[in-house]
Amino acid sequence: MLTHPTLDMLRDLGLHGMARAFQDLDVQAEARALDHGEWLAILLDHEATLRRQKRFEARARAARLRHDAQVEDVDFRAERGLDRSLFLKLASCDWIRQRHGLLLTGPAGVGKSWLACALGHKACRDDFSVAYHRAPRLFAALALARGDGRYARMLKALARTDLLILDDWGPEKLNDEQRRDLLEIIEDRYERRSIIVTSQVPVERWYEIIGNPTIADAILDRLVHNAYRIELTGESMRKQRPIPAPETALT
Structure with missing residues (x-):
């Protein structure tokens, strides 16, 4: 041969x-x-x-996920109100195929970002494009892009992504530019692409964070419609981690 x-x-x-x-x-x-x-x-x-x-x-490199998280490693024993059946349903990624959203809320340290990244990692494995952004940094990047002519190109790139993860949204109120940025992002994705939003602030208070009543109505009508919700509770899981023993000093 x-x-x-x-x-x-x-x-x-x-x-x-x-x-x-x-x-x-x-x-x-x-x-x-x-x-x-x-x-x-x-x-x-x-x-x-x-x-x-x-x-x-x-896809995993391009996503730049904050955590190296896997859906197979989710701890359902932790007392934080995570619905096992709902999360496993989300892990199938059918909600992304159906262009739905996910709103993940709860106090600091209960694993919102980790769970969002786990779903993002699974989406990459299922051949979806994913982009992870912390909300404050994304708004800052958009403000810079507006000044140097990259704004429209950056919004277009965000709109093309199958799954956008918007992490750590709130609790600071949005200013005028941030309100318009968020409206553009949500409008581009409505019934076209999926989004995960994580926040320490309950969904019921998002209206006051957005501020402007007209823009808040437009954003929340599109964001909350057809979105799954996971509302986590309990104490920070970081408190449950064992404190590493100090290294023995060399003599």
């Missing part, structure tokens, strides 16, 4: 998964009993798996 020319051709064509599988099969005695169709199926399966992995890695 012309192993090397075949490998070179596969690599030249960018079929690195097939090349790797071909190389592995070629040294396995039992693989010689496979017919051509079975060989081809194995090679194609390896190529598809490698490409999925590369797409996931690229």
Whole structure:
């Protein structure tokens, strides 16, 4: 068998998964009993798996998630009011396919950001584009972009993302520019793309955070409509972490 020319051709064509599988099969005695169709199926399966992995890695890098969180690692035993069945339903990512939203509220330290990042990580694995932003930094970045001509381009990039995670929203009231920015973001995503918003402030108080009644009505009507809600309770989970023992001084 012309192993090397075949490998070179596969690599030249960018079929690195097939090349790797071909190389592995070629040294396995039992693989010689496979017919051509079975060989081809194995090679194609390896190529598809490698490409999925590369797409996931690229999406995960682009998402810039705050936590390296996995939905499989969620602690449902913690007393914070997390509905197991609802969260597992969200982990399927069907709500993203249906272009719904998620509002995640609760006091500091109960795991809002971690859960949002876990869902974001799962979305990357399911081949959705994800972008994570802390709300204060996003508003600051938009203010800078407005001044140097990047504003429209930045909004367009946000609008194209399948899942936008807007973390740590509130409790400070929005100013005029931030209100308009938030309206633009929500308007671009309404019934087109999904969003997760996390906040220490209950949804019922978001109206007063936005400030302007007309803009608040427009934002909340689009944001709350068709959105799932997770309202966490309890004490900060950070208090439950063991304090690491101090390192022994060298003598």
